[in-house]
Amino acid sequence: MGAEARERLHEELADIRQRKSKVDSACAEPESLQKQGGKIPDRLPITDPQSRTNPNKEAGFAPNNTPTVTVDIDSGLIVGTDIHTSPVEEKFMMGQITQVVESFSMEAEPKELLADGLICSGEKLAACKDRKIDLYSPVKLSVDSSHAAFAKT
Numbered sequence: 001m002g003a004e005a006r007e008r009l010h011e012e013l014a015d016i017r018q019r020k021s022k023v024d025s026a027c028a029e030p031e032s033l034q035k036q037g038g039k040i041p042d043r044l045p046i047t048d049p050q051s052r053t054n055p056n057k058e059a060g061f062a063p064n065n066t067p068t069v070t071v072d073i074d075s076g077l078i079v080g081t082d083i084h085t086s087p088v089e090e091k092f093m094m095g096q097i098t099q100v101v102e103s104f105s106m107e108a109e110p111k112e113l114l115a116d117g118l119i120c121s122g123e124k125l126a127a128c129k130d131r132k133i134d135l136y137s138p139v140k141l142s143v144d145s146s147h148a149a150f151a152k153t
Helices: 003-035 089-103 122-130
Strands: 052-055 061-064 066-071 078-084 112-114 134-136
Touching: 066 089, 078 089, 089 122, 122 134
Parallel strands: 112 134
Antiparallel strands: 052 061, 066 078
């Protein structure tokens, strides 16, 4: 066997070992989730077993993670980060506040919170009110066309 053939064989074997390692990692993920009391997903990506198959913003589905970032507005410093397997990022907002308070040994939670439009919901407004935090977030307003002030004549 020539040197070129041996090199090609070496590359093919290395690729097979890499693929087997990825498959083994993916196969171990459901057991790990079960031990942690987590839900075993219907689909588990082999390329990144810790990600989940979620909707893409452009349409379709693919292995995705959802990063969240918390920034101190006054300084512009990133004070909290996390990666989630759920595409529903707004459900992690209150946990991010707790994480920042604990990480920086703050004596109290912030009095104000600025968030993007996905975060604003009645549930988040109520949670912030309970914790005495003013939430500032854009809200998409819809206009009822049947309302007399907006009706065409």
